[in-house]
Every structure is written in structure tokens, then in C-alpha cells.
Amino acid sequence: EVVLTQSPATLSLSPGERATLSCRASQSVSVFLAWYQQKPGQAPRLLIYDASNRATGIPARFSGSGSGTDFTLTISSLEPEDFAVYYCQQRQHWPPLTFGGGTRVEIK
């Protein structure tokens, strides 16, 4: 099973600041990593797939990078609506398909 470790667990930032979230895989997942955003009481929403491709309708301030075992989600300038929990997910080795434990981006 591929274990995805996200860091930090919580990121405290102010609107307008840059957010950098990390996801590390226990073995290579090539570029087959996605990022999801989840707000309280809502279902997750796909942001990035295959490490660096923005999903339909996702603003350009969201970007993804990485390959192999180390991946990064960057939010270039935080908007008030970006404060949420972010999850990574790999699809290279499944079953089981696995998610990271999440990073909460909170308002400082």
C-alpha cells in the first residue's frame, strides 16, 4: 500500500500570502497524484490531477508540481475562500487507492 504523508498538518497564513503544501509518497507514484480541496460540510473538489494539471474551472493561483515521491501544491496568493483542508491522492498503485491525511490551511 502506498502511504501518502502530507505536511504540515496545519498551515496558518494570511490572505494574500503564498501557501506551499507537501505530499510525500512511500514509493514512486510517477506523476499520478491528485489534489483535492474540502471545505467544512462540503464534498471534496478536484483541484489538480497528474501532479500539475488544473481541473476544469480551477483558478490559476493553484499549481502543482513534483514526480516520483515528492509533490507540492502551491497557492500563489491566498483568497478568503481558499482556507480549507487539502488532500493528495495517488492512482499509480491500487488497490488500495490512497489519500494523504490532509493539510488544513487556516487564517492566521
Add this chain to the structure above:
Amino acid sequence: EVQLLESGGGSVQPGGSLRLSCAASGFTFSTYAMNWVRQAPGQGLEWVSTIRNSDGYTWYTDSGKGRFTVSRDNSKNTLYLQMNSLRAEDTAVYYCVKVGTPTMNMIFDSWGRGTLVTVSS
């Protein structure tokens, strides 16, 4: 617009059963693999099961094997999850999730709002 509407959640005692349903609309249901993903209260996301569109082949998380059965009725555009021998650790919101392309790429591009299952005595 893709819509996924789950139903069938509720409270059940340990050892009991529930059948979840997911009514799909806004896309050609029969051409996409479908999934269940769950989220325990205050916890992260956990993949539960996948069913392929072409032949109904299924996959399960280890904790669900032998207890959960995923199925689909393409004539009704509906996905199901039959859950038996339920345990307290099955308590979660269960999401119905569509993959992004008919090639079963396991990118989860559309999610339902979820249905809450509570297993407690």
C-alpha cells in the same frame, strides 16, 4: 451538469446492514467506473470500493472485503453499496464519486454530497 445524489444512510446497530444508493445524472452513467469513498467524523478520506463500467468488475478496501458489495444498475443510472456486518469503525459519511474519463483513470472529478452512516448500539 453532473449530479450524484446519495441516499440510504442512517443509524444502525453493530452487526446490522444498510444499502446505500447513488442516483446519477448529467452524464452517460454506463460509460464510467464509479466509486465509494468514506470519511469518518473529523478524519480524512478513505477509498472504499470501485466498480468498472464495462463488466461490473469490483474492487474493495481490505476492511470491506466480504462485508460490502458494490453494484450498479445502468438502466436506472444508479450505484449501490450493500453493507453487512457493520462495525463502529464504519461510521462515516459515504460519498459517491465518478471518475474523470471512461478509461477508468481513477481521478475523482465529481462527488456527491454524501450520506451519513452511524453504527452504534
